[in-house]
Amino acid sequence: MDTRFPFVDWFRNSSPYINAHRGRTFVILIEGEAMARGRGEQLIQDLALLHTLGVRLVVVFGIRPQVQQALEAAGVSPGQHQGRWVADGEVMACIERVAAQQRLWLEARFSLGLPNTPMHGVELTAVSGNLVMAKPLGVREGVDFDRSGEVRRVRATAIEGLLEKGSLVVLPPLGFSSTGEVFDLDASDVAQHAAMALSADKLILLGEASGLFDASGQLQRQLTPDEALPLLDQAPAGSELARHLGAACRAARHGVARTHLLSWHDHDALLGELFTRDGVGTMITRHRYEQLRPAELRDIGGLLELLEPLERRGMLVPRSRERLEHEIDDYVVIERDGMIIGCAALHRFDDAAMGELACVAVHDDYRGGARGELLLAEIERRARRLGLVALFALTTHTTHWFFEHGFRLADLQALPPLRRDTYNHARKSKVLVKALG
Structure with missing residues (x-):
């Protein structure tokens, strides 16, 4: 450049x-x-x-x-x-x-x-x-x-x-x-x-x-x-x-x-x-100039812009605009002066009383400020309010971050049946689980 x-x-x-x-x-x-x-x-x-x-x-x-x-x-x-x-x-x-x-x-x-x-x-x-x-x-x-x-x-x-x-x-x-x-x-x-x-x-x-x-x-x-x-x-x-x-x-x-x-x-x-x-x-x-809040449909453009670099690097599974619109109620975002700089999602699996912590992302310019921890804490609060007993996550790049926040390695059998059936074996994502006390 x-x-x-x-x-x-x-x-x-x-x-x-x-x-x-x-x-x-x-x-x-x-x-x-x-x-x-x-x-x-x-x-x-x-x-x-x-x-x-x-x-x-x-x-x-x-x-x-x-x-x-x-x-x-x-x-x-x-x-x-x-x-x-x-x-x-x-x-x-x-x-x-x-x-x-x-x-x-x-x-x-x-x-x-x-x-x-x-x-x-x-x-x-x-x-x-x-x-x-x-x-x-x-x-x-x-x-x-x-x-x-x-x-x-x-x-x-x-x-x-x-x-x-x-x-x-x-x-x-x-x-x-x-x-x-x-x-x-x-x-x-x-x-x-x-x-x-x-x-x-x-x-x-x-x-x-x-x-x-x-x-x-x-x-x-x-x-x-x-x-x-x-x-x-x-x-x-x-x-x-x-x-x-x-x-x-x-x-x-x-x-x-x-x-x-x-x-x-x-x-x-x-x-x-x-x-x-x-x-x-x-x-x-x-x-608050920077606030954590539930995602809204107006945030779709900002979410796509935040996630695209991580998807390009293979850290996240690509998500279409249609999928984000369908799942928008599952997401929380961190907004800073009109810009979406962080997000996370909680996908419920009520049959197993578990939730998937998915799409945890923080903009490159705003890492190192405990925003990932803030998103995780909000997802855990949501999960407890819903009566879920555990969270699970699938990751290829950030295993140690999950370890540091109370997750442990597990095998595929630990996943809810529906999520187990849709697991992408080609990605070889690690399965991590955290009990919610």
Whole structure:
């Protein structure tokens, strides 16, 4: 194979995601640290690419480090409580000035179109305004937060109108009240409420961390809000992790299809998360991104695609579309983001109270993740519910895998009579049996 242009294969593999993302609404939070550390230019180029691919973008930006620097330069030391600044008049004047400067910088960068730059030929209209309404935090635990506030509502209809016209909407971490005041808001809170109000397809939070990790340091690719709750409880109050994880979980529980935690340190994180099957960070979703479920007729095409390489290598007996359709209720599948990556079948032989574990297959790219064990466990649960006392399997290639999971060698006489009569002697498959306790 010609590998002079490896990006071509990546581009081909990303095409399903290009189609899937077109016309979708993404709310993307970029924390102020990313801009302060010089990552703004690259991220804006990636956002421009998403825009040209038809993604409807709402960009929320943070300003915490820039405000901190400005306060230090002015000799102002703001009070803090519960992880938030107490925004009195002096502090708020600094916040407003920095937010305006950052917004203008972003709009200028979205307008960049010089030849020999990634933005050449891209016309982006970036729009901001009084799109987020706020209310004061008030007095909490005896502390008056003054003009530190929280989101009251997002003007979703106005934002939708701007997105429909092809604009990119920019939201600063500021909110406006019905009394004409401006309030300091947490950027992740703005992003969360915007995603919920718009019923966004994705909420993407770009922060320091590359995602969520378990106790052994393993990146957690996918979690439900309930699974992420222990990590949220452990996060220091007011920390970026607490703010991002809290926003992601609340958004997922309130209708945002998928929320993503990514690191702005990784130059490939945004595009890698959106245009590859496995992504690079942590996704939080109410519905499992990868799920084990009963097979349906709509899965036939995916099953044929999964099984064909194994049939070609002689590891599985070929199965026609008609046979799969007839036996579809016997199958369970593992689906990952719309792709069938694993399957197994249980064929019943009630006269012998036995079941055949058949067609166990896992896609080459997803082996080594205990998916075979997951399929076997589900088949065993099915068999027990049906009152079967044993499973048997016929194999030519994977005898040791069955040994490792409690099967033992047997002879043909151990098979139910009907299956014994249809045994293919030319294949010389090993017979393996496992009692179900």
